[in-house]
Amino acid sequence: MGHTIAEKILLAHTEEKSISPGDFIEVRVDLALGNDITAPLAIAEFKKAGFSKVFNRNKIALVPDHFTPAKDAKSANQCKILADFAREQQIKNYFEVGCMGIEHALLPEKKLVLPGDLVIGADSHTCTYGALGCYSTGVGSTDLARAFVDGKCWFKVPGTLKFIYTGKLRNWVCGKDLILFTIGKIGVDGALYKVMEFSGPVIEKLGMDERFTMCNMAIEAGARAGIVEPDDITLDYVTPAPRKFRIFKSDRDAFYERIFEFDVSKIEPVVACPHLPSNVKFASELKDVKLDQVVIGSCTNGRITDLRIAGRILKGKRVSPGLRLIVIPATQKIYLEAIKEGLVDIFVKAGAVFLTPTCGPCLGGHAGILTAGERCLATTNRNFVGRMGSPESLVYLSSPAVAAASAVKGMIAHPEEVL
Amino acid sequence: MIISGQAHKFGDDINTDDIIAAKYLVSTDAKELGVHCMENIQPNFVQKVKPGDIIVAGKNFGCGSSREHAPLAIKGCGVSAVIAKSFAAIFFRNAINLGLVFLELKEADEINEGDKLSIDISCGVINNLTQNKTYKTQPFPEFLTEIVKKGGLMNWLKSKTKKGEKEEDA
Numbered sequence: 001m002g003h004t005i006a007e008k009i010l011l012a013h014t015e016e017k018s019i020s021p022g023d024f025i026e027v028r029v030d031l032a033l034g035n036d037i038t039a040p041l042a043i044a045e046f047k048k049a050g051f052s053k054v055f056n057r058n059k060i061a062l063v064p065d066h067f068t069p070a071k072d073a074k075s076a077n078q079c080k081i082l083a084d085f086a087r088e089q090q091i092k093n094y095f096e097v098g099c100m101g102i103e104h105a106l107l108p109e110k111k112l113v114l115p116g117d118l119v120i121g122a123d124s125h126t127c128t129y130g131a132l133g134c135y136s137t138g139v140g141s142t143d144l145a146r147a148f149v150d151g152k153c154w155f156k157v158p159g160t161l162k163f164i165y166t167g168k169l170r171n172w173v174c175g176k177d178l179i180l181f182t183i184g185k186i187g188v189d190g191a192l193y194k195v196m197e198f199s200g201p202v203i204e205k206l207g208m209d210e211r212f213t214m215c216n217m218a219i220e221a222g223a224r225a226g227i228v229e230p231d232d233i234t235l236d237y238v239t240p241a242p243r244k245f246r247i248f249k250s251d252r253d254a255f256y257e258r259i260f261e262f263d264v265s266k267i268e269p270v271v272a273c274p275h276l277p278s279n280v281k282f283a284s285e286l287k288d289v290k291l292d293q294v295v296i297g298s299c300t301n302g303r304i305t306d307l308r309i310a311g312r313i314l315k316g317k318r319v320s321p322g323l324r325l326i327v328i329p330a331t332q333k334i335y336l337e338a339i340k341e342g343l344v345d346i347f348v349k350a351g352a353v354f355l356t357p358t359c360g361p362c363l364g365g366h367a368g369i370l371t372a373g374e375r376c377l378a379t380t381n382r383n384f385v386g387r388m389g390s391p392e393s394l395v396y397l398s399s400p401a402v403a404a405a406s407a408v409k410g411m412i413a414h415p416e417e418v419l
Numbered sequence: 420m421i422i423s424g425q426a427h428k429f430g431d432d433i434n435t436d437d438i439i440a441a442k443y444l445v446s447t448d449a450k451e452l453g454v455h456c457m458e459n460i461q462p463n464f465v466q467k468v469k470p471g472d473i474i475v476a477g478k479n480f481g482c483g484s485s486r487e488h489a490p491l492a493i494k495g496c497g498v499s500a501v502i503a504k505s506f507a508a509i510f511f512r513n514a515i516n517l518g519l520v521f522l523e524l525k526e527a528d529e530i531n532e533g534d535k536l537s538i539d540i541s542c543g544v545i546n547n548l549t550q551n552k553t554y555k556t557q558p559f560p561e562f563l564t565e566i567v568k569k570g571g572l573m574n575w576l577k578s579k580t581k582k583g584e585k586e587e588d589a
Binding site: 024037038040041044045048049050066067072074075077078121122123124126138139140141142143145146149150154188189192193222224276363364365382384385386387391 | 437446447460478508512516576
C-alpha cells in the first residue's frame with residue numbers, strides 16, 4: 001500500500017520506519033510559529049518549566065498580528081513579551097509592526113515555508129501552508145513551548161480524505177466558494193482529525209492565492225491539515241527558493257478513507273450564514289440581507305489577488321450609504337502593491353477605509369467591531385456567535401468578489417448585480 | 420481519583436470563541452479567563468458553576484481556534500471535567516497537554532442538565548448518580564496516558580530530558 005503526500009512528509013520527519021493512520025509519532029518540525037495571543041502563554045510555559053535556550057533560533061517565527069498595532073495596554077504587554085523573548089533568544093524571524101503581516105500570508109511570502117516542510121503553529125489557521133505541498137498544522141501554546149525546547153511535537157497520524165474538483169468554474173466563482181461549498185457538504189466536523197487533500201483539474205489551474213484560501217479553511221471542517229500536491233504553479237511561487245526543499249506526491253495506490261468528487265460547474269458564489277461556516281447558501285438565494293459592514297481581508301482572503309478582484313468591482317463605484325467597508329491587506333508587501341496598482345485609490349474613492357495589516361476584526365479584536373443587531377459580510381473564516389463583537393451581531397462569510405459587490409449594493413449580492 | 424459534580428449541558432460544535440471570546444485573550448491567567456467562560460452563549464454560566472462541576476456537550480467540542488485559553492478558562496471557572504460525544508483535534512491535544520480531564524462518551528445525550536455525576540478517572544468510568552446509570556469510556560492510548568500521568572506535556576518533557584541526561588551519564 002502506498003502513501004498519501006501527507007503521510008510521506010510525516011515519514012520524512014520521524015524516526016519511525018513506517019506509519020499508518022492512528023499511530024502516535026514524534027516529529028521534527030522545520031518551523032514553529034506563535035503570535036501575540038498564543039506565544040506569551042508558550043513563553044511562560046517554556047520559562048516555568050525551567051528551560052532557558054530555544055532549540056534553534058532560525059526555526060521559530062514570532063508574528064504579533066492579532067491585536068496589533070497594539071489595541072490597548074494589555075495587548076501591548078503581550079507584544080512586548082514576544083519582542084523581549086525574540087531579543088533574548090536572538091530569534092531571527094520576529095516581525096515587528098512595520099515588517100509584520102498576517103502570519104499565514106507573511107510566512108509563505110517570506111519563503112519561510114517551502115514544499116515538503118513540516119510546520120506547526122500555535123494558531124489554528126496554520127493549515128494554510130499545505131497549499132505549498134507541505135504538512136502544516138495548528139497546535140496549542142504548550143505544544144509550541146515544547147517545540148521551543150527540542151524542536152519536536154507529538155502527532156496522531158491522520159487519515160486522508162481526497163477531494164477531486166472537476167468541471168468548469170463559472171464567472172466570479174473562486175477558491176473561497178469551493179471551500180465553503182465543500183464545508184457545506186461535509187459539515188464542520190466532516191474532516192475531524194483528517195487531512196483534506198485537494199486535487200483534480202480545477203485545483204491544477206487554481207493560482208497559489210486561491211489554494212492558500214482553500215487550505216486555510218480546512219480547519220473549519222475539523223481537519224488537521226489541508227494539502228495540495230506541488231506543481232509548476234507551486235514552483236513558480238517558491239522560486240528562487242532560499243534553501244533546498246523536497247517535492248512529495250501521493251502514490252497511485254495511496255489509501256484514502258473517502259474520496260469526494262464535485263462538479264464545480266454547478267457552483268455559484270457561496271455565502272456561509274450565521275453561525276457556522278457550514279451553513280452555506282448561494283449568494284443569489286440571499287436577496288434581502290441588509291448589511292452594516294463589509295470586511296475584505298484576513299489570512300483567508302487578504303492577498304493581492306483578493307484585493308484586485310475587489311478593485312475590479314469597486315472601480316468607479318461608491319459603497320452603499322451608511323455601510324462601512326473595511327479593506328485590510330494581509331502584509332506590508334501587499335499593502336505596497338495595492339498602492340502601486342492604484343487599488344487604494346479605487347477603495348478610498350469608493351468610500352472604504354484601507355487599514356494596516358492586522359487580524360483585527362476577524363476575531364473581534366479591534367478595528368471594526370460590531371454592536372448588537374449589526375450584520376457584517378466578511379471574507380474571513382469564522383462566523384461563530386460573537387466572533388466579530390457583540391453576541392447579538394451576525395457574520396456572513398464570502399469571497400472578495402461577493403463582499404465587494406455587496407458593499408456597493410448594501411445587501412448580499414452576486415457580483416453580476418452591480419456590474 | 421474520583422471527580423464529582425453537577426452536569427452543565429451544551430450542544431454540538433461548541434467552539435473556542437464560545438468558551439472564551441477573543442477580546443479576553445489579553446491575559447493568560449486561568450482565573451481571569453474563567454470569569455468569562457461561555458459568556459457569549461450562556462452569560463450566567465460562571466455564576467451557576469460550583470467547583471468540581473462537569474460540562475457535558477455534543478459532538479466536536481472545542482472546534483475553532485487553537486487558543487489554549489479555552490481549556491484554561493474551563494479550568495479557571497472551577498469545572499473539573501468535560502464529557503462530550505467528540506472533541507475537535509486542537510482542543511483535544513491542548514486538554515492532554517494541560518492535564519484537563521475530558522472523556523469521550525457517545526451517550527452524552529442521555530445525561531440531563533443538573534444530573535449529579537461522578538467520574539473515576541483512573542478507569543474512565545462515569546456514574547450518573549441521578550439516573551443510576553454507569554458508562555465505561557475508552558481509555559486513552561498509552562502514549563497519551565503517559566503525558567497525562569506526568570501532569571501534562573512540559574512535565575513529561577522534563578522527565579524525559581532528565582532520563583536522557585542520566586542515560587548519558589551512565
